[in-house]
Amino acid sequence: MMAEDDATLARRLAAEAGALLLDRWSRRSTLAVTTKRAGDFVSDADRAAEDHIRAGLSAARPDDGWLGEETGAAAGTARRWIVDPLDGTTNFLRGIGHWCVSIALEEAGSLVLGVVHDPVRGETFAARRAEGATLNGERIGVSRTGDLSAALFGTGIPFGGMPHIDDHAADIARLMPRCAGVRRMGAAALDLAYVAAGRLDGFWERRLQPWDIAAGLVLLREAGATVEGWMPGEAPEDTGTVVAATPEVFPAFAGTLRGADVPPPGR
Known part of the structure; x- marks a missing residue:
């Protein structure tokens, strides 16, 4: 079987983590929640999503570095994955449907790939350097607002x-x-x-x-x-x-x- 390229891998893992999070969201009242500081929370859902993404990246790209919100940094090659498994944890815990999974790839200190997946709306925003940005595979661009x-x-x-x-x-x-x-x-x-x-x-x-x-x-x-x-x-x-x-x-x-x-x- 042909190995996934970086963009396909990131989109797949973001979608899988999103499905995991939607399941936890449906029963969020049962989650264990810890306060990092005033107004900043982490739950079992954050940790489970990050563990899933990290395991997937480690299996597919074992030599790459890592930086995750919940598990910190791990050294690797000149490539590093930067992951927020659940951006918008407070919204998530309160039942507000504005939260996402974020996965980026950095090569030699420069960001080259980004995926932001919104499980609630079924929207995946993705971009590779010099290849444009897409939403669910369709090209997107900034607004034309001029004033x-x-x-x-x-x-x-x-x-x-x-x-x-x-x-x-x-x-x-x-x-x-x-x-x-x-x-x-x-x-x-x-x-x-x-x-x-x-x-x-x-x-x-x-x-x-x-x-x-x-x-x-x-x-x-x-x-x-x-x-x-x-x-x-x-x-x-x-x-x-x-x-x-x-x-x-x-x-x-x-x-x-x-x-x-x-x-x-x-x-």
């Missing part, structure tokens, strides 16, 4: 004791009067996929982890978005902070967020 006043944005609002809550509140205060709206849906990987598919016109958030954004960054770039960190020319992979939008909207969007009096965030 900030008509643009709809996504973000992630800090919670608990995060030190940058006030900074983010100030971002929203600057942006809201100038755009069509801001959505906080609770799953960064899926929000980035929505920008790639033209459902949102942009997204920003501070201090995310690699597994939150790796697959989404591949989708964004292949779908034609402009993607930076907080500062011009900065890569989100280096800081965890993402500012992304359609090329037409990005200058006004980023300029509004990056007011001259706003210091760059630390990770």
